[in-house]
Amino acid sequence: MRRDVFQAIADPTRRAIIALIAVQSMTPNAIAEHFDMTRQSVSKHIRILTECELLTKAHEGREIYYQLQIEKMKEIDIWLAQFRKIWETRFSQLDNLLSTIKKAKK
């Protein structure tokens, strides 16, 4: 199944996993310890993140570590930032207008 990065960030648990792994690579067990849910549920989220290519596996001895693919995260950031910026700019213009109206009323 084809997945994309936006599907990955739609879920709060997956956003939390991303935040954890952003700090350091972690094993599946270490990730699961941070969540009050079954190991299996956490694994499902990790799998989706891997399918979206946000996480990659690295083997160190017998352990598997997951690490964050920074480039993929940048795609989300750029995309979201465009929308956010438009609204921020627009709203700060409305703030100015409201302030002008308020002064005019006095």
Place this chain on the structure above:
Amino acid sequence: MTSHLHFDFSVNKDNNTIHVEREFAGDLETVWDCWTRPELLDLWWAPKPYRTRTKSMDFREGGTWLYAMISPENVPHWCRADYQSIDPHKSFSGLDAFCDEMGQINTEFPRSLWNNRFSAGEGVTRVVVVHVVVLRGHDERDVGQRCEAAGGGGESGEVAVGGGRVLVGPAALPIDPRVVLAPVAAGG
């Protein structure tokens, strides 16, 4: 000065909506006027360096706001908003589109449905904007229901990406869609 005002922006792909929440330092009536009167909309709607110029406005259910977002090079990008429901000082919803100067809709780009809700807080007015993207070929009524669900049910809002392209109408992407879509197409 305005940094204490609440601002929330969230995106979710599953139901193709964008959810924007913001507080404004003004009474409900004034904030409502800023969102619904053309002479006021012209002063803030287009994000800099673009500016807004209204050609016609009929703020009624079934009415249309026809306006241009004008680039710094004086190139107008025509847009329209078709109002569907209006509940004075509470909410209004409608469908937007890119179009030409006569209001003829450009079908190359998707439209988006939005629902804006207003409520009075202490010294502020809160505005919640929910955008639902109308994917081409989808039934607009179906999208209307999703907008209601997203707006009324308090679900987290979401945005749409289809095949790596962002599919949003002018109210969410109020500048030349070709310019905005191009860099985004690299994603997904």
